[in-house]
Amino acid sequence: MRSSQELLEFDRRHIWHPYGPMPASVQSRLVTQAEGVYLQLADGAEVIDGMSSWWAACHGHRHPALVAAAQRQIETMPHVMFGGLTHAPAINVANSLVELAPDGLDKVFFADSGSVSVEVAIKMALQYQRGQGHPERTGLLTWRSGYHGDTFGAMSVCDPEGGMHALWHGVLATQRFAPAPPVRDCEPEETQRYLEEMERNIDATTAAIIIEPVVQGAGGMRFHDPALVAGIRELCDRHDLVFIADEIATGFGRTGELFATSGAGVTPDIMCVGKALTGGFMTLAAAMTTEKVAAAISSPAGGGALMHGPTFMANPLACAVAHASVELIASRYWCDTVPRIEAELTTGLAGLDRQPGVADVRVLGAIAVVEMDTAVDMEATTAAALAEGVWLRPFGRLIYAMPPFVSTTEQIDTITRALRSAASAAQSQPR
Template sequence: VAINEEEYTLDFMAALDLAVLLVGSNCLGALNHVLLSLQALRLKGLRPAAVVLMAPEEPEGLSAGERHDRERILADNPEFLRRRLAAWGEDAPVVVLPRVARLDAAGWQELADACAVLLPALSRHVPSLTGRQAPAGEEEPLPLRDRRILWHPYTSVVDPLPVFAAARSHHNRIVLDDGRELVDGMSSWWTAIHGYNHPRLVAAAQRQAGRMPHVMFGGLTHAPAVELGERLLTMLPQGLARVFLADSGSVSVEVALKMALQYQQGIGQKQRTCFLTPRGGYHGDTTGAMSVCDPVTGMHCLFTHMLPRQIFMERPSCRFDQPFDPASLDDARRIFAEQGERIAAVILEPLVQGAGGMWFYHPDYLRGMARLCREHGALLVFDEIATGFGRTGTLFAAERAGVCPDILCCGKALTGGVMTLAATACTEEVAQGICRDGMVFMHGPTFMGNALACAVACASLDILAEGRWQEQVAMLETALTAGLAPCRELPQVEDVRVLGSIGVVETTRPVNMAAMQDFFVRRGVWIRPFNRLVYVMPPYVSPREDVERLCAAMHDVLSLPGMLA
């Protein structure tokens, strides 16, 4: 039953987040109807507490043989449902209610006896039915249980930052287990571009999970992986020809670095063993990726002694919103002149240095860097893990400069925030150079080409191909520019910058993370600041009023004392 123009009763049930008592008929043809209803519940993350089948009226005029066949079929229906529920890991009982001749005392008792098995099943989900007290372990809040056993990213176990228990999500909202709804400003670390629980992404995952969740990619292939590779190459900068499917963004960077090194070895440039990269960059937390992150202000200075020694140049100084200054490439020119024969590749984040500082720089810097790489025999690697799939206003940031890199990494939003998956694409020249003289590329993640993730990624690319993201990101850019403008007047604000659907407020001192996070949650928004940056990257589907709400919360938190360290 429709409740409004977009939602129906099942959405209301999902909002209540209660287990469901599913009632159907036990008749010919009813089995499929009940199974479809169970699938609809599963699609919304709802669990059946029990299934009740109502016995039908017996048709008149049946022969003894017809009656026997009918009874066998009706007896098989509940047994089939029990087997299917058990296969799904559900412990919901299946009860058949008899038809009673009269609703007199005997009739009511017969129904009550048949329903008796439902009470313990329902009481597991609704304790108040029997007055049952939940076990002590269930009473303890989830964050306290979490604190004893789990370790969260960039957090101490001695004095951890507080965590909030999320129960479910929808559209651009995260719902906490106490019922509070938060407007999401982070797209779950920049991944959930289409919002949460998008029905096409969920349906793609369900279809593929029922068919083949995963097979090894060594010696086997499958349609989701092939289709994903084909679709990616139509979206990526023209010139990229081969796609290597990886587990995560950080792994895709490892793949890119190994590709560059193996290519240089393959063409006889064995002295090219290091990478040139700008300061202020961030490429991931695995070993190779850490080596090309900023060695001083980055998050990995503790591991400097164990990392490969790379070459760092000045951060691109040419702001995106200012005229290009060719002098911003002077340091790169100097390093190439002095050490160019050692450099296998330049790796950088095009236009936006993300976790390293949310710095936006001019597209002409990329054009100049591409020329330097060609002149000095180095490859050019673009890390588009954060910027890919529309985040900056073009499908990939490389489009702003009209540059096709030799290698490109993408991830994060590739599956629309549903699953982990990344890809490293390279030109045919790079692929052929790696595989000269019978060589093979030496990398092979166990879950490479995971069919489930590839199917979801294909569905996400389908949504992007429809083109609505362009209008959505343009609206976000306009709303963020207007909404964050008042922050410029605050004395504790160093800078405000917006590009595409990214809005950044840089403060004069590091933020008080715990106090700021608590404020945001109390205001009904989810924003995760770090260091001196309070920023948002909302899902593309976010309505303007929610963007205004995010911006207002950012302004208000920075107006309060005690929010900076």
């Protein structure tokens, strides 16, 4: 296959894409190169990656520090098993993570992906409760409008009705769900009433509470106040529950805070990180936990060991790149760029919430969301953004952007124009 059309036709007929049928109902765009904030398409178009490639390429594509780290590592040891062996890349990135994470999160388990890190976090919570003498605590509590991944444990704590996994009702483990959290800037009394509702969902079988702190991602792109996160920490303390913070999307500066939990002034018992961990180079995630949780897991009652061990656990190549990415985060360059991006997104989208068909516009850190009042035509809205020179991937009623932290003012202006154009395309679709 030589021509772009041949490649695309094979792709459509033989390769599954996320949440799509077979064969694909809509043809994908063929990317030939990525550099900085730009994607080069096979048709010659150069477009801004307004999604940071699903929030992972936070430093832009092919950042020189990450390229150099990958090149050095691939020349010495691309992979080695982690059972019985260890290596400097894993040790170095773990050390950097421990230094950056909220105090007390100093035990690191490397996983293959964000979803797998959630699976590991669930295992940690259940084994911790066994180690504490509570084998009856086998259930999880969360809130609606959440998303934690596509593996079975992770799916069980995604929104069971409004999310992407309703097909698996009756197959997934049954968990407890509080209502969706009140949105950002709600009254303190509403926060308190909500936490009381959350507490009423705790029973003798509850092992842990798992949430996405401050920003709910693919379940609805909803924002809530840090006070809710602090309140959930207090609930877990009061009932001896494990607090799991899924920071796969929110970690490493995306919300304007290093971690959303840090911004709320709390330390979770377990924190999942991924996506930006390798700066978009390759898949790697981690579940971080405390000495208390690790000791209970490692006790005879807790199982004596954490029962998980991926083949590619702590892949040296991924760890080397992750160390370079985390060091960039540690340099705190994003502390200047993310607030600027937030201000520019806010200015560029001002007034859009008054347009017909637009239900809400919200911005936090390097995140912008335009919520329509009905589901959007994904192809029409994507095409409208591409016409402005930006790659976006709307879903449901949401048109959103998560630009790379290295985006310039001019590039953010282009992204806000693309969001407006996509919203206009959504407004003009039949109702």
